[in-house]
Amino acid sequence: MTQTPIRPQLHSLFTERAQTLIPPPFGAEIPGAVPVVTSFAFGLADPTLFPKAELAQATAEVLAEDGDDALNYGGTFAGLIDLVLQLMQARGVKAEPENLLISYGSGQILGLLPQVFVEPGDVVIVEGPTFMGAVSRFAAAGARLISIPVDGEGMVVAHLEQVLQNLAQQGIRPRFIYTIPTFQNPKGSTLSLSRRQKLVQLAADYGVVVVEDDAYYDLRFAGDPLPTLASMDREGWVLYVGTFSKIVVPGVRVGWACGHPEIIQRLEMFRSEGSLGPFLGRVVARYCAEGRLQGHIQLLIQRYREKCQLMLDTLAQAFPADVRVEAPGGGFFVWCELPPDLKATELLKATRALGVTFLPGTRCFADGQGDNALRLAFSYQPDERIVTGIQTLGERMHALRNRH
Amino acid sequence: MTQTPIRPQLHSLFTERAQTLIPPPFGAEIPGAVPVVTSFAFGLADPTLFPKAELAQATAEVLAEDGDDALNYGGTFAGLIDLVLQLMQARGVKAEPENLLISYGSGQILGLLPQVFVEPGDVVIVEGPTFMGAVSRFAAAGARLISIPVDGEGMVVAHLEQVLQNLAQQGIRPRFIYTIPTFQNPKGSTLSLSRRQKLVQLAADYGVVVVEDDAYYDLRFAGDPLPTLASMDREGWVLYVGTFSKIVVPGVRVGWACGHPEIIQRLEMFRSEGSLGPFLGRVVARYCAEGRLQGHIQLLIQRYREKCQLMLDTLAQAFPADVRVEAPGGGFFVWCELPPDLKATELLKATRALGVTFLPGTRCFADGQGDNALRLAFSYQPDERIVTGIQTLGERMHALRNRH
Numbered sequence: 001m002t003q004t005p006i007r008p009q010l011h012s013l014f015t016e017r018a019q020t021l022i023p024p025p026f027g028a029e030i031p032g033a034v035p036v037v038t039s040f041a042f043g044l045a046d047p048t049l050f051p052k053a054e055l056a057q058a059t060a061e062v063l064a065e066d067g068d069d070a071l072n073y074g075g076t077f078a079g080l081i082d083l084v085l086q087l088m089q090a091r092g093v094k095a096e097p098e099n100l101l102i103s104y105g106s107g108q109i110l111g112l113l114p115q116v117f118v119e120p121g122d123v124v125i126v127e128g129p130t131f132m133g134a135v136s137r138f139a140a141a142g143a144r145l146i147s148i149p150v151d152g153e154g155m156v157v158a159h160l161e162q163v164l165q166n167l168a169q170q171g172i173r174p175r176f177i178y179t180i181p182t183f184q185n186p187k188g189s190t191l192s193l194s195r196r197q198k199l200v201q202l203a204a205d206y207g208v209v210v211v212e213d214d215a216y217y218d219l220r221f222a223g224d225p226l227p228t229l230a231s232m233d234r235e236g237w238v239l240y241v242g243t244f245s246k247i248v249v250p251g252v253r254v255g256w257a258c259g260h261p262e263i264i265q266r267l268e269m270f271r272s273e274g275s276l277g278p279f280l281g282r283v284v285a286r287y288c289a290e291g292r293l294q295g296h297i298q299l300l301i302q303r304y305r306e307k308c309q310l311m312l313d314t315l316a317q318a319f320p321a322d323v324r325v326e327a328p329g330g331g332f333f334v335w336c337e338l339p340p341d342l343k344a345t346e347l348l349k350a351t352r353a354l355g356v357t358f359l360p361g362t363r364c365f366a367d368g369q370g371d372n373a374l375r376l377a378f379s380y381q382p383d384e385r386i387v388t389g390i391q392t393l394g395e396r397m398h399a400l401r402n403r404h
Numbered sequence: 405m406t407q408t409p410i411r412p413q414l415h416s417l418f419t420e421r422a423q424t425l426i427p428p429p430f431g432a433e434i435p436g437a438v439p440v441v442t443s444f445a446f447g448l449a450d451p452t453l454f455p456k457a458e459l460a461q462a463t464a465e466v467l468a469e470d471g472d473d474a475l476n477y478g479g480t481f482a483g484l485i486d487l488v489l490q491l492m493q494a495r496g497v498k499a500e501p502e503n504l505l506i507s508y509g510s511g512q513i514l515g516l517l518p519q520v521f522v523e524p525g526d527v528v529i530v531e532g533p534t535f536m537g538a539v540s541r542f543a544a545a546g547a548r549l550i551s552i553p554v555d556g557e558g559m560v561v562a563h564l565e566q567v568l569q570n571l572a573q574q575g576i577r578p579r580f581i582y583t584i585p586t587f588q589n590p591k592g593s594t595l596s597l598s599r600r601q602k603l604v605q606l607a608a609d610y611g612v613v614v615v616e617d618d619a620y621y622d623l624r625f626a627g628d629p630l631p632t633l634a635s636m637d638r639e640g641w642v643l644y645v646g647t648f649s650k651i652v653v654p655g656v657r658v659g660w661a662c663g664h665p666e667i668i669q670r671l672e673m674f675r676s677e678g679s680l681g682p683f684l685g686r687v688v689a690r691y692c693a694e695g696r697l698q699g700h701i702q703l704l705i706q707r708y709r710e711k712c713q714l715m716l717d718t719l720a721q722a723f724p725a726d727v728r729v730e731a732p733g734g735g736f737f738v739w740c741e742l743p744p745d746l747k748a749t750e751l752l753k754a755t756r757a758l759g760v761t762f763l764p765g766t767r768c769f770a771d772g773q774g775d776n777a778l779r780l781a782f783s784y785q786p787d788e789r790i791v792t793g794i795q796t797l798g799e800r801m802h803a804l805r806n807r808h
Binding site: 009010011012013014015016017018021042043044045047050052053055056059060063064067068069070071072073074103104105107108109111112114115116117118119173175176207208209236237245249250251252253260262263265266269270271272273274277278279280 | 413414415416417418419420421422425446447448449451454456457459460463464467468471472473474475476477478507508509511512515516518519520521522523577579580611612613640641649653654655656657664666667669670673674675676677678680681682683684
């Protein structure tokens with residue numbers, strides 16, 4: 001297409017919020033093809049665990065038995081809504097269809113949040129470290145981000161309380177608090193019960209929405225689940241965000257939000273594509289039926305637990321003893337904190353040349369911290385690559401240290 | 405979930421544009437289930453034409469051969485982008501990937517347009533009658549709509565020119581002109597070549613974007629295609645919107661926009677879900693390959709032409725002679741104009757009780773006109789229902805007339 005330089009004229013047609021072009025932040029998190037290197041950078045799922053034949057079978061059944069409705073215009077499949085309501089009940093939340101929005105992945109919900117809640121300059125509270133794939137979208141909408149530290153028991157809620165107090169004294173009410181309370185991305189830690197209680201109480205006291213991103217809820221390697229924030233919420237301040245990406249497959253793009261109807265309706269209002277359509281929801285619901293989802297989750301837990309343990313065992317041997325490694329209770333990631341003489345970005349430069357990558361901590365903080373840390377995804381790579389990749393990282397750490 | 409009355413407190417957290425809740429307009433256009441009545445109201449596709457077995461086969465092949473990538477995180481499948489670029493080339497447009505945005509149906513593009521172009525009070529020019537499923541979304545964003553009449557040669561471009569002149573004299577520059585130049589929804593008429601040339605020229609002269617919604621391009625019953633507006637555009641003012649909904653199936657939700665990269669990038673910025681994901685695009689591209697798409701389009705043309713003719717033949721016998729029926733050159737709809745003593749809304753009330761519905765013209769105009777017209781979709785109903793349904797409509801017309 002010919003493009004004579006019409007930029008200035010065309011540009012003046014754009015809305016104020018469209019004038020400044022902001023590149024989509026999720027793009028950076030998603031490689032276009034299987035990397036030729038050993039990448040621990042992205043939270044990709046393990047393709048050897050994809051139930052390909054079962055999904056093909058589910059699709060064939062849907063098309064054969066229900067193809068007329070599955071392939072025409074139509075809203076989100078009611079059977080999928082029922083399924084998600086059951087998942088929410090298992091998570092302690094008695095929800096109705098009006099509490100639910102089925103979306104193209106949980107990422108869509110996180111991408112819609114700024115439309116509903118963020119005017120430029122509004123305060124949004126996030127964790128530090130956090131999942132920047134979501135947080136960068138809040139930032140792009142002009143949110144003023146305040147980071148709350150995360151320790152072995154999740155977000156330091158006492159710190160949050162101080163921040164809320166200080167803001168209230170300045171007359172500032174944050175729009176929402178974005179948290180990943182269970183198997184936090186990237187730290188892997190889980191918010192303790194007492195902190196959960198306190199967080200939900202603070203939300204109600206200060207009139208702030210809590211966005212509970214619970215992508216890893218089912219991928220628990222040990223122990224009993226803690227109650228979700230949504231299950232402890234009595235006033236509708238918690239917006240729960242879930243996804244089939246980790247428990248079925250990421251590629252079909254089905255997630256959901258569950259919360260107060262006033263929020264759900266507004267998220268829906270800004271989803272430009274109208275609904276999930278009638279096809280995808282039927283395929284996912286059909287696949288999940290007859291106990292297949294629960295059986296598959298058990299398989300996932302077993303394999304991801306093994307992969308996590310393999311990474312931890314290899315780390316213990318390969319990394320310098322003063323690298324602090326946090327063993328996660330579930331999820332996809334191991335978080336490592338480096339001693340002061342090692343920098344994550346410098347390490348990455350060295351290992352990338354050897355074909356091994358990871359996510360430097362600097363890409364996990366909204367405020368530029370994190371060069372002392374790395375996030376390692378054990379989810380994607382096969383066992384042998386986990387071993388060789390971690391060994392390469394360890395060798396480079398020793399080498400960089402000796403050079404200093 | 406418990407909902408104590410927190411509305412006022414919660415409400416004050418919302419952005420200005422989220423304060424007023426606007427129900428999704430597409431919902432009204434899409435029935436939740438197959439209607440038990442003979443509905444001519446919605447432009448649903450004919451389910452007997454869905455290539456169910458071929459789509460199941462395509463899905464099975466994708467999952468078996470390419471499942472690792474199809475089911476993991478990932479962007480829109482590159483092969484689908486290539487396919488759409490080829491479709492655009494067949495429509496006279498030499499586009500590059502940067503000109504293209506693959507979307508969840510063309511409805512998503514139309515839903516995103518206000519984000520990019522419309523501040524409350526901005527002028528948007530539409531056709532009258534038009535596809536209100538799109539136009540109501542412009543209105544919801546606060547657009548001031550100006551309707552241009554449509555006759556047997558499509559939009560009356562001479563009228564448009566006058567409107568543009570008048571607006572320019574007032575210092576008002578419309579944001580965009582929304583048009584369905586080929587087999588217009590609902591009128592069925594097609595913009596003539598000379599009007600196309602004039603429209604593209606006016607867009608350039610006045611610096612206004614033309615949104616060319618070309619959903620029915622391939623469903624031509626006779627004659628040669630006219631050049632698309634996009635193919636005549638030399639300066640990037642035309643944003644072309646296409647879809648697989650009419651030529652493959654609506655339920656998989658795949659459409660696209662093709663236009664100036666500055667517009668494409670901004671549409672992309674506001675699509676909350678990031679991309680089409682890796683699965684759907686592969687299924688559609690796999691299905692379309694090896695000439696299947698072109699063969700399927702030929703089948704669709706043949707069947708829809710027959711159904712259209714059946715409706716026209718039945719109308720000719722069943723309707724009062726002074727109902728003005730426009731035979732469309734393609735697409736899904738027949739548009740009828742009633743004599744002054746018949747009202748579409750009154751007719752609908754009478755026929756709905758008998759299980760037969762249609763879209764009254766009042767739902768095809770942004771400015772409340774249209775009670776003298778009806779849109780009849782011949783696409784969805786089986787032949788026998790087309791006959792009986794049209795006969796019922798005709799009987800009611802005669803009956804209402806006699807009662808007056």
